[in-house]
Amino acid sequence: xKFARLPLLLTLLFATLLLTACGPSNTVPLVAPTxxxxxxxxxxxxxxxxxxxxxxxxxxxxxxxxxxxxxxGSQDASQWVSQALADELRRCGMxxxxxxxxxxxxxxxxxxxxxxxxxxxxxxxxxxxxLVCNMSASYRVASRSGKLSNRETLNAGQTxxxxxxxxxxxDLMTSCLRDLVQPMASKIQTIIGQK
Numbered sequence: 001x002k003f004a005r006l007p008l009l010l011t012l013l014f015a016t017l018l019l020t021a022c023g024p025s026n027t028v029p030l031v032a033p034t035x036x037x038x039x040x041x042x043x044x045x046x047x048x049x050x051x052x053x054x055x056x057x058x059x060x061x062x063x064x065x066x067x068x069x070x071x072x073g074s075q076d077a078s079q080w081v082s083q084a085l086a087d088e089l090r091r092c093g094m095x096x097x098x099x100x101x102x103x104x105x106x107x108x109x110x111x112x113x114x115x116x117x118x119x120x121x122x123x124x125x126x127x128x129x130x131l132v133c134n135m136s137a138s139y140r141v142a143s144r145s146g147k148l149s150n151r152e153t154l155n156a157g158q159t160x161x162x163x164x165x166x167x168x169x170x171d172l173m174t175s176c177l178r179d180l181v182q183p184m185a186s187k188i189q190t191i192i193g194q195k
Contacts, residue, residue, distance in 0.1 A: 026065065028072070028170055032174075040093075041090070041095045047097070047109075048089055048192070049105035049106075050082055050098055050099070051099045053078045057077070062122065062123050063124050063133075071169065073121075081121070085114070088182060097110065114139055114188060116139035117138045120137075123169055129163060129164060130161050131172050138154075140152075156179035
């Protein structure tokens, strides 16, 4: 009778180990959100240069797992956010360039320069099946004449409950990033006067 339960216990143990191994790794691939239907800019579309956002976060880590170890990104988080914003503005029909510094942006003589800060990009593992992501960034638009918009801060947050998988953290971060940059691009479009 005791040996009859052995295969069931071994199967449960194997399934538990398999699910644990499928959980998110500590390195989160930071990939750009994919949105279909790219738009070609009109010939008279404004030229906008997005400068890499300044990283104002307290830590370079992306968050914390339940065991206390850190989530880390596969690339620089501020560059990831800035590039995603540039891509989103491009999808809005603008002529967009990407610059590492404000001086580099000015050298291209764009109509507008977008600068900003990454204030938060944090991922927290609540359980084996639950992850929470919070992001916050501020931006400002400057025209060629030097007129500045007010600095505005936008926030995004999501929770994902799902079976553990290696892509869960990446998918959640990408989705949260999309929720951050889409409204930001829309607001910048309004500031620039393109509707």
